[in-house]
Amino acid sequence: MLADVAREAGVDPSTASRVLRGTVARVSPETRKRIEEAAQRLAYHANATARALRLARTEAIGMVVPQLDNPVFSTTIGGAQRAAEEAGYALLIVHQEPGASTADLARRLDASRRVDGWLIAAADEDAALRDALATLAVPYVVLNRQMQGVPFCAALDNAAAARMAVEHLLSLGHRRIGHLAGRLQGYNGMGRLLGYQQALQAAGLATHPELVAEAGYTVGGGAEGMRRLLPARPTAIFAATLVAAAGALRSLHEAGWGVPHDISLIAMHDGPVAELVHPPLTTVRMPTSRMGQVATEALIALIEGRGAERPAILAPEGLILRASTAPWTGND
Amino acid sequence: MLADVAREAGVDPSTASRVLRGTVARVSPETRKRIEEAAQRLAYHANATARALRLARTEAIGMVVPQLDNPVFSTTIGGAQRAAEEAGYALLIVHQEPGASTADLARRLDASRRVDGWLIAAADEDAALRDALATLAVPYVVLNRQMQGVPFCAALDNAAAARMAVEHLLSLGHRRIGHLAGRLQGYNGMGRLLGYQQALQAAGLATHPELVAEAGYTVGGGAEGMRRLLPARPTAIFAATLVAAAGALRSLHEAGWGVPHDISLIAMHDGPVAELVHPPLTTVRMPTSRMGQVATEALIALIEGRGAERPAILAPEGLILRASTAPWTGND
DNA sequence: CCGATTTGAACAATCGTTTGTTCACGAGAG
DNA sequence: CTCTCGTGAACAAACGATTGTTCAAATCGG
Numbered sequence: 138m139l140a141d142v143a144r145e146a147g148v149d150p151s152t153a154s155r156v157l158r159g160t161v162a163r164v165s166p167e168t169r170k171r172i173e174e175a176a177q178r179l180a181y182h183a184n185a186t187a188r189a190l191r192l193a194r195t196e197a198i199g200m201v202v203p204q205l206d207n208p209v210f211s212t213t214i215g216g217a218q219r220a221a222e223e224a225g226y227a228l229l230i231v232h233q234e235p236g237a238s239t240a241d242l243a244r245r246l247d248a249s250r251r252v253d254g255w256l257i258a259a260a261d262e263d264a265a266l267r268d269a270l271a272t273l274a275v276p277y278v279v280l281n282r283q284m285q286g287v288p289f290c291a292a293l294d295n296a297a298a299a300r301m302a303v304e305h306l307l308s309l310g311h312r313r314i315g316h317l318a319g320r321l322q323g324y325n326g327m328g329r330l331l332g333y334q335q336a337l338q339a340a341g342l343a344t345h346p347e348l349v350a351e352a353g354y355t356v357g358g359g360a361e362g363m364r365r366l367l368p369a370r371p372t373a374i375f376a377a378t379l380v381a382a383a384g385a386l387r388s389l390h391e392a393g394w395g396v397p398h399d400i401s402l403i404a405m406h407d408g409p410v411a412e413l414v415h416p417p418l419t420t421v422r423m424p425t426s427r428m429g430q431v432a433t434e435a436l437i438a439l440i441e442g443r444g445a446e447r448p449a450i451l452a453p454e455g456l457i458l459r460a461s462t463a464p465w466t467g468n469d
Numbered sequence: 470m471l472a473d474v475a476r477e478a479g480v481d482p483s484t485a486s487r488v489l490r491g492t493v494a495r496v497s498p499e500t501r502k503r504i505e506e507a508a509q510r511l512a513y514h515a516n517a518t519a520r521a522l523r524l525a526r527t528e529a530i531g532m533v534v535p536q537l538d539n540p541v542f543s544t545t546i547g548g549a550q551r552a553a554e555e556a557g558y559a560l561l562i563v564h565q566e567p568g569a570s571t572a573d574l575a576r577r578l579d580a581s582r583r584v585d586g587w588l589i590a591a592a593d594e595d596a597a598l599r600d601a602l603a604t605l606a607v608p609y610v611v612l613n614r615q616m617q618g619v620p621f622c623a624a625l626d627n628a629a630a631a632r633m634a635v636e637h638l639l640s641l642g643h644r645r646i647g648h649l650a651g652r653l654q655g656y657n658g659m660g661r662l663l664g665y666q667q668a669l670q671a672a673g674l675a676t677h678p679e680l681v682a683e684a685g686y687t688v689g690g691g692a693e694g695m696r697r698l699l700p701a702r703p704t705a706i707f708a709a710t711l712v713a714a715a716g717a718l719r720s721l722h723e724a725g726w727g728v729p730h731d732i733s734l735i736a737m738h739d740g741p742v743a744e745l746v747h748p749p750l751t752t753v754r755m756p757t758s759r760m761g762q763v764a765t766e767a768l769i770a771l772i773e774g775r776g777a778e779r780p781a782i783l784a785p786e787g788l789i790l791r792a793s794t795a796p797w798t799g800n801d
Numbered sequence: 802c803c804g805a806t807t808t809g810a811a812c813a814a815t816c817g818t819t820t821g822t823t824c825a826c827g828a829g830a831g
Numbered sequence: 832c833t834c835t836c837g838t839g840a841a842c843a844a845a846c847g848a849t850t851g852t853t854c855a856a857a858t859c860g861g
Contacts, residue, residue: 139848149811154849163809182580186521187847190816195518197583205546205562206741211538214564227583230537230562232546248514251529251559356744383745390747409538412688413715414746415722471818481841486819495839519817522846805859812853823842830835 139183145175157181197227198436199252201242203260205232208379208408209425210258213280216429217256224437226253233260240269247273254436256280256429276439280432282324283448288439291432291449295325295405298421298453299332299375300339302403305419305456306373307340310465311401314342315371317352317362317381326351329377329405345369352381359384367392372465373401379410379418382461386414397463407457416460424451471515477507489513529559530768531584533574535592537564540711540740541757542590545612548761549588556769558585565592572601579605586768588612588761608771612764614656615780620771623764623781627657627737630753630785631664631707632671634735637751637788638705639672642797643733646674647703649684649694649713658683661709661737677701684713691716699724704797705733711742711750714793718746729795739789748792756783 143153148168155162156172175181189195198221202210214230221228229252233242239259243266247255255277259266270277270287279290306314316333319326334344347369352362359381366374367388376382382404386396394400396416404411407422431449439445475485480500487494488504507513521527530553534542546562553560561584565574571591575598579587587609591598602609602619611622638646648665651658666676679701684694691713698706699720708714714736718728726732728748736743739754763781771777 150848151812151850152810155810158849160850163807165809168809182582184522184847185581185583186518186527187816188849189518190516190522190818190846191848191850193816204543205537206540206543208538211536211564214537215566218564218566227578227581228563230564231560232543232550232562234547234550246559249517249559250514251517356741380741380745387747409688409712410742410745413712413742415719482818483820483842484840487840490819492820495837497839500839516817519846520819522816522848523818523820525846803861805861807858808856810854810856812851814851815849816847819845821842821844824840826838826840828835828837831833 139181142172142175142179142181145179146171148172157183194253194440195251196225197229197252198254198256198433198440199246200228200230200256200258201233201239201246202230202258203233203235203239205230208410209281209406209423212425213258213429213432216426217433218429220430220433221437224434226437228433238265240265243269243273243277247275250274254278254440256432256436276436278432278436278439280428283450288445289432289435289448291428291435291451293325293328293423293425293428294450294452295328296332296335298405298423299329299377300336301453301456302375302405302421303333303336304340305462306375306401306403307336309373309401309462311373312342312465313348313369313371313373315348315350315366315369315374317359317366317374317376317385318349319351319377319381320353321351326377329375333375352377352384354378354380356380356384356387360388363388364392367394371400372467373403373462376402376404379404379406379408379420382418383410383414396461401462401465403456403462411457411459419459419462420457422454422457424454427451471513474504474507474511474513477511478503480504489515526585526772527583528557529561529584530586530588530765530772531578532560532562532588532590533565533571533578534562534590535565535567535571537562540742541613541738541755544757545590545761545764548758549765550761552762552765553769556766558769560765570597572597575601575605575609579607582606586610586772588764588768608768610764610768610771612760615782620777621764621767621780623760623767623783625657625660625755625757625760626782626784627660628664628667630737630755631661631709632668633785633788634707634737634753635665635668636672637794638707638733638735639668641705641733641794643705644674644797645680645701645703645705647680647682647698647701647706649691649698649706649708649717650681651683651709651713652685653683658709661707665707684709684716686710686712688712688716688719692720695720696724699726703732704799705735705794708734708736711736711738711740711752714750715742715746728793733794733797735788735794743789743791751791751794752789754786754789756786759783 139150143150153172218228254275258280279287283292318330350362350365352358363385403419405421407420411418411420471482475482485504550560586607590612615624650662682694682697684690695717735751737753739752743750743752
């Protein structure tokens with residue numbers, strides 16, 4: 138307690154507070170020294186609750202995350218945590234249960250005023266979420282997706298990443314390139330499909346509907362989607378996610394197609410899984426950690442009244458070449 | 470604000486507080502109704518900070534987690550979150566950066582008094598951690614490991630899980646069973662090795678040092694460990710973790726050993742990865758969610774002064790049979 | 802040497818709740 | 832009709848920190 142420090146130093150708590158907080162004030166060097174030593178001796182740390190009440194800010198920010206085990210989010214959290222710490226904020230993570238609505242969660246959490254702002258790494262993206270966000274008492278930013286009418290959002294440049302992946306396949310000589318898409322309703326899935334189509338068109342290739350299958354974000358979906366693509370005899374596949382790619386590997390194996398001998402496979406989002414499967418997957422590495430960082434910095438700027446920036450769309454970091462892609466040598 | 474509700478209802482804030490908190494008090498039905506309606510109308514929620522200051526408890530518990538993307542921890546978090554919510558506590562997760570010391574982190578976080586207790590899912594287990602925990606101002610419990618001299622800990626019964634895995638391999642007719650161990654210094658790694666040895670001894674089999682390799686918790690470690698085991702020509706492997714098993718699959722593939730045709734593979738800890746690799750892995754499912762739950766319940770009991778229970782050692786939930794194990798038919 | 806000014810530090814209010822205590826009023830007992 | 836008691840609700844003091852204001856002593860100029 139501050140009062141203990143003050144008593145120990147023989148001063149008023151207000152004086153102790155000014156010294157310890159570094160507030161500009163007229164305090165003699167001796168008094169300052171006595172207070173600092175007393176604080177040291179008593180291992181004083183200001184009670185965050187009392188500070189929060191008096192200052193009307195908690196110096197903490199909350200982050201709502203679905204799927205903590207998704208490497209996209211765990212690296213994003215890393216970036217967010219560093220940025221928060223840098224600015225003197227604590228980052229408190231709240232796990233969104235699979236069934237729970239982000240809208241409800243945000244509203245419920247907001248009511249208690251435990252944090253100064255929210256990082257929303259939303260899985261869903263419905264009108265209910267937008268409404269709920271609009272009623273929040275504190276600033277917020279949205280991660281991992283663009284959203285109209287929010288103060289700030291940080292998203293990945295899915296189209297650029299998809300183009301990078303497809304261009305890599307093109308450079309290896311592939312011409313019949315399939316796409317295992319994510320959810321085509323979703324922001325990320327849609328952007329990746331778009332980039333895939335852009336890359337093909339830029340190369341003067343037609344897009345064939347039978348070369349695209351919606352796979353979602355599960356192993357089963359990837360396996361099923363890959364089975365649907367097989368009849369179109371692609372020589373390479375761009376998968377929208379690692380997990381779908383792992384599912385694709387299973388189907389390819391069952392069908393007796395060798396990777397990368399018979400077909401190349403590239404996936405978006407690098408992560409540990411890329412090295413767990415056989416063959417290890419070539420991927421496009423995305424700046425997920427940086428996404429967490431810029432979102433957090435923007436949120437803190439909002440909290441501290443330094444205004445909003447424009448949405449950040451983060452370019453891919455580059456290709457991670459592994460064993461799942463190879464030049465196309467066959468006659469197609 | 471409570472004062473707004475009170476004004477709206479034409480009563481004193483103290484009366485409004487008593488009604489809204491459900492405190493036993495002498496309040497006329499009409500007054501009660503007016504207050505409740507006013508609170509409803511103003512969408513009143515008590516300010517958690519002010520409550521925390523007055524009550525000297527935050528009604529939140531913190532959880533320190535290394536490796537958020539590890540399925541062991543994400544499911545543990547799920548269990549902890551449900552238990553916390555059940556008891557009216559918020560669960561705030563803090564991510565421990567790979568380099569950071571749990572001891573420092575715990576001390577630093579504790580100083581701010583933001584939570585009523587800590588769930589420590591420690592990765593390291595040194596004396597420094599024990600010392601740091603001993604100085605915490607609030608109760609704490611340790612997860613995922615046993616530890617002497619702490620108020621409570623919840624751990625997995627690694628030996629029982631290892632026995633279950635090995636007994637499965639024995640029942641399939643395997644006699645030369647190898648073990649890809651975790652860190653042999655660590656609590657979990659040691660327990661698994663012990664169970665492996667117990668199961669072999671119970672079956673009247675000798676334990677051969679050349680059938681055990683320390684693999685750690687990485688793909689590379691698993692691959693390397695598996696390579697070291699190959700000369701001993703095991704017919705089955707019990708891997709201490711999924712990730713090590715994935716590494717083992719790589720080495721086996723490179724050596725031209727078919728799974729499960731030439732060698733069976735079973736791993737501890739079920740998780741999404743088990744289905745991503747080829748072949749899908751037979752695993753021992755562990756009660757990680759329940760571990761989170763019991764740890765949280767015990768912590769809340771400590772917080773609320775209901776005394777400590779004895780450490781919980783949680784038995785495995787069972788085998789998940791997939792394609793990586795098969796009866797041994799060869800002549801060994 | 803005295804009044805004006807600066808300096809150093811205490812005083813006191815406040816943040817939003819909760820809760821022990823006081824108080825006014827009406828009803829019941831004698 | 833008065834005294835006592837019970838009821839319903841207001842009053843007021845905390846919780847621990849921060850910060851505007853006040854105040855006494857020291858310093859300075861003339």
